[in-house]
Amino acid sequence: MLEIRFHGRGGQGAVTSAELLAQAAIEEGKYARAFPSFGPERRGAPVSAFCRIDDKPVTLRTSIDSPDVVVVLDPSLFSAVDVTRGLRKDGSLVINTKKEPGRFMFHGLKQLAAVNATQIAQEILNRPITNTVLLGALVRLLPVVKVESLISAVQNRFSGKIADLNVQALERAYEEAQIISAGDVDIEKQVPCFQEKEPPEKGKEDKPCKEDLDYLWTELTPGCVVQPGSTRDNLTGDWRSTLPVMQKERCIQCGLCWAFCPDAAQVQEPDGFFSVDLDYCKGCGICAKECPTGAIHMEKELEL
């Protein structure tokens, strides 16, 4: 059985990627299951999706905690989410990056495919929806399914022009993907992007990761009443896919950005100017919209 985990941001189509891949596998007579990490959906927030493919019926429904392959749809996720968590030794990685791909290699990784998916998606689809693009890179790296089956899954899923454009994007990614194998780069000589992972203990491969909220049942307030200030503990910074950038020269210190920011992420510095608290700024762009002098503009979240 092959286990693939997709990481994306809400709206980029991570779930669709997993489903298209499963669809292609099922078309070929294999068995597959795809499903999202279930929860409220927020555009821009990190999401994951899972796909299992096998020659015999797939019966597991648990989330994939030790994948064979990890696919990352958005470059800003490398810093926000531990994307390679639990990746099996000799696993594979498929990433969206415009950077030199060799630097993503790490000990224990067998191979990776890198493609500038955001650019391909922008040019062909006119939107940064990178799901079909990364599938092109994935099948180039690993013949999980035939390209033709993937294309027919895409044509099945979308209609008319959108289908054609997605097929184009997929094919172009297949062509342009850069493949790097373990021996190709001298890992010692570079600053690693990812830390080498401890392989999961035998028999414990499917243990869920530690949850963010780890209260004991004895520690809960009666009725689960939440004390004020709880948003302090809830770092919303990882939802961000765009970042407010300030130009001091234009700022008149009116404080409107501070007043309008729904997350209290604008902080006044001793010199009177405002700066953004990246732990909490969720990239909504309200401050940029409200600033009367145009001192704030939104930029795409940085890669690493």
Place this chain on the structure above:
Amino acid sequence: MAKRIGMEVSIAAAEAVKQADVDVVAAYPITPQTHIVEKLSEFAADGQLDGEYVTVESEHSAMSVCIGSQASGARTFTSTSSQGLALMSELVPIVSALRLPLVMLLVNRSLSGPLSIWNDHSDVMSIRDSGCIQLFVKNGQEVYDHVFIGYRIAEKENVLLPVIINMDGFILSHTFEPVEIMTPDELKGYLPPYQPKYTLHPDHPLTMGAYATPALYTEAKKAHDEVLKASYPSILEAWNSWGKRTGRHYRPVEELFCQDADTIIVSMGSLSETAAEAVKLMRDQGEKVGLLELRLWRPFPFEEFSRAAAGAQRLIVMDRAVSSGGPGGPVASEIRSALYGINNPPRVDSYIIGLGGRNVTIQDFVEMVEKTEAESALSPVTGSTYEIFGAREHH
């Protein structure tokens, strides 16, 4: 054999409702049931569903419309989850008491509070005693199949009871997986046109839902209880004839390695799939472990269950709802009474797991088996009252 098609299980469910020639759908959208009713309203809007989709303002209204439309002789479908079921629950015992053969897909989700949109069985357990036929399915194919099977059971002249099909929210409803979709030819004849016994019609006036004084209520309840129990052979018949047609056979309890098992895990719904993997793993390691999957919940298959479980020394019962202050999880309590009085009954341990969407892994099953086996070495007869498994006790 029909071709396997990849689709989201909710969509497969909607497809089945469309193919089952349903006349009326009345439902109110609620997570995680949404995709089923969205798809059905789409089918109705573009003429693919040869019936009426009634939009309503609440689940209470949804069930009211269902009762009305069933009473007028229309084959009717609804679906809900959690709080939606809670809101319609005033009418659930009524639809069964009126003997209206509605089919409902209950996409199981925990009841608030705390507010949770994720999966467990607390919703269905709240209507356990509503007098409906209730069953559990574990994968997309079973969901699809049971829509047809459900109507065949429900509409039999000697049954005429609502059938509630339980499918786990998200982990089943939102999974994309292969499902064999039947052709109209393959379905032909399985579901005869619905012949209601009584219908509300202005030309033939009659009363439904009259009240019963103390002189009658007991008899009404007795009649209802008897018909629910007597539906058992009709349920088997619907499964058998589906099995002959499709090669997919269903039983009230499904057994895996139970024959020579010392320890048997009992589970319901999609958890049974993970449990089966755990059992296979433990078998490979030489442990005599089996799995008993309870498919039929009402009427409870006492005989089949006792027969399948009798040889084991230990039963480990998975519950996905808490019966606070009671004797254990609802399923475990039922099983303890099912086994009461038999010779050398197995020890029954009650574990409450997978609440509010908590992931249940293969390793969890292994741990429960190991723990039970260790404890039962000390006390072979009585099992633990119950344990809420995995609730964090220590940092």
